[in-house]
Amino acid sequence: MSLCLICTHPAEQSRTACTRCEHRMRGWLGEIPRQLVLLTASLELGTRPAQGFGGAGRAHSPLPVRGDVLNLLGPAAPGPVRDTAGDQSDRQPVHAVLHAWADQLAEDLGHMLPPINPFAPYADYLARHLGHVVRSSWVALMHAELDDLVRRVRAVTSTEPRRRALDAPCPACQAFALGRVDWETYIDCETCGLLLTPDEYDDHRATVMPPLARIGVLMAAHRLTQEAS
Numbered sequence: 484m485s486l487c488l489i490c491t492h493p494a495e496q497s498r499t500a501c502t503r504c505e506h507r508m509r510g511w512l513g514e515i516p517r518q519l520v521l522l523t524a525s526l527e528l529g530t531r532p533a534q535g536f537g538g539a540g541r542a543h544s545p546l547p548v549r550g551d552v553l554n555l556l557g558p559a560a561p562g563p564v565r566d567t568a569g570d571q572s573d574r575q576p577v578h579a580v581l582h583a584w585a586d587q588l589a590e591d592l593g594h595m596l597p598p599i600n601p602f603a604p605y606a607d608y609l610a611r612h613l614g615h616v617v618r619s620s621w622v623a624l625m626h627a628e629l630d631d632l633v634r635r636v637r638a639v640t641s642t643e644p645r646r647r648a649l650d651a652p653c654p655a656c657q658a659f660a661l662g663r664v665d666w667e668t669y670i671d672c673e674t675c676g677l678l679l680t681p682d683e684y685d686d687h688r689a690t691v692m693p694p695l696a697r698i699g700v701l702m703a704a705h706r707l708t709q710e711a712s
């Protein structure tokens with residue numbers, strides 16, 4: 484066992500991040516391309532002239548685009564600019580953050596960076612090689628930058644994935660804490676961190692829910708007879 488560099492929970496040997504932290508990063512990498520669509524829409528909203536009823540009397544013309552959105556949508560700096568000290572990450576655009584980590588990854592893997600996919604700039608590449616990322620020395624820094632990036636983007640788009648609670652108890656810790664976050668691949672337990680595929684959950688649910696439902700019916704029937712007597 485080794486320790487996860489992100490959350491300090493135990494991780495499998497040779498890994499530098501645990502499966503739960505990997506799961507979260509994979510979720511963010513899936514979310515970012517979707518958020519980019521919303522960001523672009525937010526930018527366009529800002530271009531709409533601010534003229535409500537009789538609103539023509541402005542002394543200054545409004546900014547044509549929203550500065551906060553533009554900062555996030557800005558282009559990546561040309562060439563590799565990996566900043567391993569992490570002190571430039573603060574206000575970097577989405578593309579710059581993803582491009583820099585993709586550069587680092589390609590260097591580690593010893594191949595050329597693939598051509599950019601404009602709809603998911605390097606998010607798909609990073610997700611595809613996440614198995615390497617969670618064994619790298621720089622996983623915690625990438626996690627921190629993605630975390631910051633996703634927060635900044637969500638603050639602008641006012642959109643974040645919802646967590647849907649599932650009704651079967653966790654097969655590992657028995658807590659009623661299983662749920663699935665939009666755009667994430669796995670179902671997770673908020674109490675113990677267990678991850679299940681949707682198929683595994685369905686199998687588990689099919690086994691545990693009928694007896695639980697019978698108990699529920701018996702309890703309801705018991706309450707009704709108590710009330711009737």
Ligand SMILES: [Zn+2]
Pocket residue numbers: 487488489490491492500501502503504505
């Ligand atoms: Zn972790």
Ligand SMILES: [Zn+2]
Pocket residue numbers: 653654655656657658660672673674675676677
């Ligand atoms: Zn659990």
